[in-house]
Amino acid sequence: MGKRVGMEVSIAAAEAVKQCNVDVISAYPITPQTHIVEKLSELVANGELDAEFFCVESEHSALSVCVGAAAAGARAFTCTSSQGLALMSEITFIASGLRLPMLMILANRTLSAPLSIWNDHSDAMMIRDCGWIQFFVENGQEVYDHVFISYRLGEDPSVLFPVIINMDGFILSHVIEPIELIEQEKIDQFLPPYQPLYRLHPDRPITMGAYALPSIFMETKKAQEVALRSSIPKILETWKAFGEMTGRYYSPVETYKAEDAETLLVTMGSFGETASVAVDRMRKEGRAVGLVKIRLWRPFPFEAFKRATLHAKQLVVIDRAISVGACGPVASEIKAALYGEPVRPSIYNFVAGISGRDVAPSDFIKMVDKAEVEIEEGNREGFELYGVRE
Amino acid sequence: MTETLNVFAVRTLTQKEYFAPGHRSCQGCGEALAVRLVLKALGRNVIIANATGCMEIVSSPLPFTSWRVPWIHVAFENTAAVASGIEAALKVLMRKGRIPKKKIVTLAMAGDGGTADIGIQALSGALERGHDFIYVCTDNEAYMNTGIQRSSSTPFGASTTTSPAGRMKMGQITWKKNMAAIAAAHNIPYVATACPSYPIDLVQKVRKAAEIPGPAYIHILSVCPTGWRSAPELSIKLGRLAVETGIFPLYEVEYGRYHLSIDFPKLKPVKEYIKLQGRFRHLTDEMIEEIQDRTQREYEILRERMKRGF
DSSP states (O other): OOOEEEEEHHHHHHHHHHHTTOSEEEEOOOTTTHHHHHHHHHHHHTTSSOOEEEEOSOHHHHHHHHHHHHHTTOOEEEEEOHHHHHHHHHHHHHHHHTTOOOEEEEEEOOOSSSOOOSOOSHHHHHTTTSOOEEEEOOSHHHHHHHHHHHHHHHHSTTTOOOEEEEEETTTTTTOEEEEEOOOHHHHHHHSOOOOOSSOOOTTSOOEESOBOOHHHHHHHHHHHHHHHHTHHHHHHHHHHHHHHHHSOOOOSEEEESOTTOSEEEEEETTHHHHHHHHHHHHHHTTOOEEEEEEOEEESOOHHHHHHHHTTOSEEEEEESSOOTTSOOHHHHHHHHHHTTOSSOOEEEEEEOOGGGOOOOHHHHHHHHHHHHHHHHTTOTTOEEETTOOO | OOGGGOGGGGGGSOOOOSBOTTOOOOTTOHHHHHHHHHHHHHOSSEEEEEOSSHHHHHHOBTTOOOBSSOEEEOOSSOHHHHHHHHHHHHHHHHHTTSSOOOOOEEEEEEEHIIIIITTHHHHHHHHHHTOSOEEEEEEOSSBTTTTSBOOTTSOTTOOOSSSOBOSSOBSOOSOOOOHHHHHHTTTOSEEEEEOTTSHHHHHHHHHHHHHSSSOEEEEEEOOOHHHHTOOGGGHHHHHHHHHHTTSSOOEEEETTEEEESSOOSSOOOHHHHHTTOGGGTTOOHHHHHHHHHHHHHHHHHHHHHHHHTO
């Protein structure tokens, strides 16, 4: 058992990055990501981490530096939020197209306008289709653990994808939680130094980032698509290996009191812990309510999600972002995932807690109440923004 | 004329080609020639980060490549940042003993659009951070790859598809951005201008840039017959005329000290340079006179700087 220490989640994240012995760090400060880069700067300045650290002039360059570094065979790290991600979004698509492993921690924050530093998932949803492996974690321990998991996974020669860990800004990034740290010897075994299949080096010249005409573009895109989809077994394997090392086992979709539930709450990120409190309260009242938490967002775990939800009568999907003019992005994903099933649950979608609006256990209960009534009355595909003052 | 500007000494260069023949550049492309010479100057121990643009498009149609050295293209505006990452990776991986220690030059290459316009922020950042790399801007004075649109490096008066000569406007109405001066303002160890019409001078500057630790910036005028509406066989001559008229003086700024690579007691009239190019065809004598005056004035400033040494 590792040492259990109370620490800010951002600091724990930085400690994990240090334990991965990363080679190149490149970032630009943006709230609420700042504590991670501040801590990493400190670790490098004190000689606790031997890495090249660059505070670059923009997020666009932050990710570009990581791309160059990863192409030359280094283990690279960046982190950002919101507008910063928007600025680097161009390069997110290129990093995955070039199949360069690296890690980005995204301290999720609202996209402007209006400007807001608080938390929601609108930044993550903007780059939903960028081709990275994307996790949404629920607490500080998961952030810490997934740093190791992400590097080992992304650098696997059968995977070779960059990875994003989404953690809710402030709600996770700025809170102090008990974190069970892992001994360095264990990490060194779990995560050996990065051995790239290909790297930019004069001894074996290669061309990276060639352009493709229509006659060959689709083939390259299909190769990428097949590779990302096929990474699911490797993701499961990596989680299993991690579980064997630490006793903490993760899965693409986690359930809580869901087996016999008629109504299932569906959440992503830090909503999960609050929703589980709400589930406990409702269970006490004898209501058959459970919880399904999506941890793996891309590649989307269709099979695991179906296994976890198809028995339910209704799903109450809580999105922390809105696709303006449509509905919550998680809900639309789920509707698409279940559409082909002969018998499928009704799906009621709430968009809640955007821009950091607090969502308490009682709010989850209210949403379940509302959804159950609406569905009973025949509104099987409802969508609304929860908690708006009118 | 000094020995380094002697065109015949080009035979002393290596016969090895690192930028392979068979690429798809236009006839008479000054940029392809510049890149070929830059690579001859550096040899095999180099890694290139190339911006989107002509050079990227003519050299890398999947699954082919013209590059016999490691090469990466990521995007348009971030070449200096990608090169920063490569340089950092080489440094740290050698320090940690994960790759053998040896001198590998990191070379960033971009056109004038990728440098003076969209890439200037990333370039400024990389120069300020002090990475040990060479940045080469191959300046053909417009967005040639997308079809001859004006950039901030397009000279006054030039007609492009977005600064066309019309009844109200006589082509580009702004003066060329002075990128070499902007690079020099970062107080980096080495800045130079070059032109493939002076191949030995170009090669020596690239070698010097590689030897000097820290960032180096080389601005290379690259004649573009397609965009300049000039005869392909005149590319070398046009490059020479650009220098001889003072339109594009060859100089170095080494640790802040200016040095003219070639100084002409009397400059040729700019008209000799202008009259060979269709992009200037519409210019009136008054406009040519204006260009002549400004060219002379700027050349004098450069000469004074050289005398002063800074």
